[in-house]
Amino acid sequence: MANQTTAKAKAAEPAQPANTMSVIAPALGWLIPGAGHMIQKRWIRGALLFVSIGTLFILGLMMQGHIYKANGGDILDMLGFIGDLGAGGMYIVTLAMNWGQGAIAFAIADYGTKFMIVAGLLNFIAVADAYHIAIGKKQ
Amino acid sequence: MTVQLTHFSAAFVFALFASIVFGITHRETTREMVRYGLYCFALFLGGLLAAGWAMWLVRR
Numbered sequence: 001m002a003n004q005t006t007a008k009a010k011a012a013e014p015a016q017p018a019n020t021m022s023v024i025a026p027a028l029g030w031l032i033p034g035a036g037h038m039i040q041k042r043w044i045r046g047a048l049l050f051v052s053i054g055t056l057f058i059l060g061l062m063m064q065g066h067i068y069k070a071n072g073g074d075i076l077d078m079l080g081f082i083g084d085l086g087a088g089g090m091y092i093v094t095l096a097m098n099w100g101q102g103a104i105a106f107a108i109a110d111y112g113t114k115f116m117i118v119a120g121l122l123n124f125i126a127v128a129d130a131y132h133i134a135i136g137k138k139q
Numbered sequence: 140m141t142v143q144l145t146h147f148s149a150a151f152v153f154a155l156f157a158s159i160v161f162g163i164t165h166r167e168t169t170r171e172m173v174r175y176g177l178y179c180f181a182l183f184l185g186g187l188l189a190a191g192w193a194m195w196l197v198r199r
Contacts, residue, residue, distance in 0.1 A: 002195045004146055008147060008188075009186075045163050048159055048163060049159075049160060049163060052155075052156040052157075052159045052160050053156070053160065055156060056152075056153070056156045056157075059142060059144075059152065062140060062142040063141070063142050063144065064141055064147075067149045071151055105144070107145060108149065109143060111144070111146075115149075115153065118153070119158065122156075122157065125160060125161075125164045126164060128161075128164070129163070129164040137166075138167060
């Protein structure tokens with residue numbers, strides 16, 4: 001009983017007050033995958049995240065995947081846009097260079113589209129992880 | 140420049156990189172990260188092979 005109460009009290013109290021790093025790390029991590037970890041001196045984790053998310057996104061582009069733009073039409077297009085948006089800087093560069101605009105003509109290109117969406121979604125998870133490190137909730 | 144991956148190699152690459160990110164973000168210590176990453180990778184590939192064989196059986 002006492003242990004339960006202590007555990008609840010521990011879970012309720014914030015890990016650390018919000019600091020500058022808790023804003024900078026997620027923002028940087030969104031822009032450049034893994035950078036949110038690297039700025040907090042988690043070099044290997046950051047590098048692995050950068051390589052994993054970056055490779056997935058670039059492979060998706062090279063497989064002639066389609067990149068979604070902001071739109072108010074089909075719900076699946078909107079979800080695709082949210083996924084792509086997670087890739088941050090890579091998504092911005094891709095839009096600026098007008099890459100990933102081809103029609104999906106074969107199965108591998110469809111896989112490429114999914115690769116880019118998943119890369120963005122994985123980056124969202126990495127951003128949340130960088131935030132948890134910044135507030136001291138994770139080592 | 141374009142890349143033409145087979146269905147299996149595309150799934151393999153996907154499983155590899157997704158497992159790395161899952162391992163890093165879902166566990167606390169390095170040892171746990173490696174174990175969880177390997178676990179996710181095995182589940183991805185196991186699921187892939189199981190689904191492949193299931194489709195082969197259905198087709199027959």
